[in-house]
Amino acid sequence: MTGRARTFSMLLAGLLLAGCDWMPGKPTKAEEPVLPTDVHAFNTLYTANCSGCHGTNGQFGAARPLNDPLYLSLADTAYLAQVTGEGVHDTLMPPFARKQGGGLTNRQVSDIVNGMHRTWGTSADQSGTAVPPLVSGTKGDAARGAALFETHCSACHGTGGTGGSVAGSVVDSAYLALVSDQALRSAIICGRLDLGMPDWKGTLNGSPVPQREGLAPLTDRQVSDLVAFLASHRVEFAGAPFPSLGNPRGSGTQVP
Ligand code: HEC
Numbered sequence: 001m002t003g004r005a006r007t008f009s010m011l012l013a014g015l016l017l018a019g020c021d022w023m024p025g026k027p028t029k030a031e032e033p034v035l036p037t038d039v040h041a042f043n044t045l046y047t048a049n050c051s052g053c054h055g056t057n058g059q060f061g062a063a064r065p066l067n068d069p070l071y072l073s074l075a076d077t078a079y080l081a082q083v084t085g086e087g088v089h090d091t092l093m094p095p096f097a098r099k100q101g102g103g104l105t106n107r108q109v110s111d112i113v114n115g116m117h118r119t120w121g122t123s124a125d126q127s128g129t130a131v132p133p134l135v136s137g138t139k140g141d142a143a144r145g146a147a148l149f150e151t152h153c154s155a156c157h158g159t160g161g162t163g164g165s166v167a168g169s170v171v172d173s174a175y176l177a178l179v180s181d182q183a184l185r186s187a188i189i190c191g192r193l194d195l196g197m198p199d200w201k202g203t204l205n206g207s208p209v210p211q212r213e214g215l216a217p218l219t220d221r222q223v224s225d226l227v228a229f230l231a232s233h234r235v236e237f238a239g240a241p242f243p244s245l246g247n248p249r250g251s252g253t254q255v256p
């Protein structure tokens with residue numbers, strides 16, 4: 001080896017030993033791509049995975065608001081992790097756990113669940129009132145539910161629930177085909193504080209709504225009765241019939 005070559009290889013070895021962090025073109029730590037499984041920030045995970053259905057910042061989505069302190073005080077970590085990981089069968093709530101075909105690791109599911117409790121689950125002061133359990137095995141009775149609906153709900157949702165001046169139909173078969181009984185129960189207990197639906201004791205963001213004035217808070221059994229009443233409007237084939245494409249009998253028409 002010539003003297004120059006030796007100097008060069010010593011220089012190279014020196015460079016390698018010194019580490020290459022400063023080499024031109026090498027991305028800095030901050031520029032290195034982050035693997036999707038290495039994302040743990042609640043806001044990033046929520047926005048990427050949940051906000052499309054549950055809304056930006058957990059409200060005003062098609063599916064129930066998640067930035068609801070009352071809901072989060074009733075839904076414990078295990079329940080939230082199970083729903084998030086496994087989804088809700090036969091509804092649009094997808095499973096997110098990898099072993100269910102989703103894209104999130106178990107740790108990321110925990111990151112989201114803990115993040116919801118930490119960020120949105122602050123103060124749910126129920127001042128001594130017994131809140132019906134979020135999940136309940138109490139079997140409801142549709143006839144009792146129908147009567148309760150008239151006293152507690154029809155002022156907003158119309159007689160029989162077909163829609164009123166304040167709120168829409170809750171007995172529409174297409175709506176009922178999209179939600180589970182649990183989603184109905186969650187709505188009746190926690191309301192939809194983003195859209196103006198009061199909770200089980202008739203309050204909305206802490207203030208009583210005039211339509212429920214003077215009525216006692218709902219009990220576990222009453223919530224089940226109301227769910228049974230709404231669910232009794234489910235039909236086997238929900239939704240509008242296929243367009244008839246000009247055939248008055250509405251069947252057997254071929255699309256040209
Ligand atoms: C003060 C008016 C008011 C009262 C009283 C009320 N609701 Fe509602 N409810 C709403 C509004 C507003 C919405 C939002 C959707 C809409 O505008 O139709 C809603 C939504 C709902 C939903 C759909 C929730 C969802 O996101 O899927 C259900 C189910 C429901 N109400 C059931 C009931 C039942 C059962 C009662 C009686 C215990 C009741 N509501 C009483 C105003 C009311």
Ligand code: HEC
Nearest residue numbers: 049050053063083084088091092093178179180182183186
């Ligand atoms: C494609 C739409 C969609 C996406 C995305 C989605 N959800 Fe849902 N989610 C729903 C629907 C629809 C329901 C109601 C299911 C039912 O009928 O019970 C639901 C229900 C839930 C419930 C249960 C509510 C209850 O009644 O107790 C939780 C908790 C929940 N979602 C959390 C999440 C989280 C966390 C994410 C993101 C990791 C997420 N969801 C992403 C559509 C979605």
